[in-house]
Amino acid sequence: MQCIVCTSEHFSEFYKTNVTAKDLKRYQITENTPRFYGAMLKCRLCGVVSITFDTPYLTKLLTNYKHSGQDVVYIAEEQQRRRTARNLLKKINTFFPDRKGKLLELGCYIGSFLFEAKCSGWEVYGIDLSHWAAREAQRRYNLSIHNGDAIQTLAQFSDHSFEVIVALDFIEHLPKPQELIDLLHKKLKPGGLFIITTPDINSITARLFGKQWYAIVPSHLHYFSKSSIRYLLENGGFTITQYKYHTRYFSLWYLGYRLSGFSFPLARFLGGIFNSEFFNQRNV
Numbered sequence: 001m002q003c004i005v006c007t008s009e010h011f012s013e014f015y016k017t018n019v020t021a022k023d024l025k026r027y028q029i030t031e032n033t034p035r036f037y038g039a040m041l042k043c044r045l046c047g048v049v050s051i052t053f054d055t056p057y058l059t060k061l062l063t064n065y066k067h068s069g070q071d072v073v074y075i076a077e078e079q080q081r082r083r084t085a086r087n088l089l090k091k092i093n094t095f096f097p098d099r100k101g102k103l104l105e106l107g108c109y110i111g112s113f114l115f116e117a118k119c120s121g122w123e124v125y126g127i128d129l130s131h132w133a134a135r136e137a138q139r140r141y142n143l144s145i146h147n148g149d150a151i152q153t154l155a156q157f158s159d160h161s162f163e164v165i166v167a168l169d170f171i172e173h174l175p176k177p178q179e180l181i182d183l184l185h186k187k188l189k190p191g192g193l194f195i196i197t198t199p200d201i202n203s204i205t206a207r208l209f210g211k212q213w214y215a216i217v218p219s220h221l222h223y224f225s226k227s228s229i230r231y232l233l234e235n236g237g238f239t240i241t242q243y244k245y246h247t248r249y250f251s252l253w254y255l256g257y258r259l260s261g262f263s264f265p266l267a268r269f270l271g272g273i274f275n276s277e278f279f280n281q282r283n284v
């Protein structure tokens, strides 16, 4: 096994696995099931943590996602997701004070971010593998997104097509992230901006919650830290301009929903309280 970031062959065990391909069910990105994960190994050189997965695991994961169907929890939280998008767009737009252009989102799901980007003046493009999400983006926001594999679809665009490419909580799902990073560097215009968010395996919450950390789910193949994401991006030719914490808005109802997936009693109890209609419109 070689590290997907630095090609080192030296790993240490991070967590043992508790899942195999046969355990995988159709999942949605708002999944809150108890934590299942493949065997997690940490690269001794760059620090990326990867699960060991075989072809059946990956095939099942991708098939399940393509046919994942309606995600009612995501839709219930849509207003908060759009508020989060507007907040991020404010930051992106400061890099383009005079003129906007083409913006592509990888893994755009139902188009909440793209819709807000369109409203703020961008010519928007999106790619997502989920059939339902692509139909919903069209029905809800009149967005015609590309329903397919990100790397194959991205390869079809001309080089230097986009001013901005966005990948929000996306890179950790890809079996070969470096391939994508190298390709998208070519698709950006010179001086273009790439915005990436991904859970930080070195964060305080990751250390505090351990195996119970919210980001440990079967669909995450890699877990990055500041140093390993820097390695990945610089390998692909990028210069890192800023690291920032990504501000997310969510309702107490959603917080409760996520907490209700935890296995320890206090979190489930709190989850039970918050996961009610009463809190649906309140923000934290």
Ligand SMILES: [Zn+2]
Residues within 6 Å of the ligand: 003, 004, 005, 006, 007, 008, 043, 044, 045, 046, 047, 048
């Ligand atoms: Zn490495």
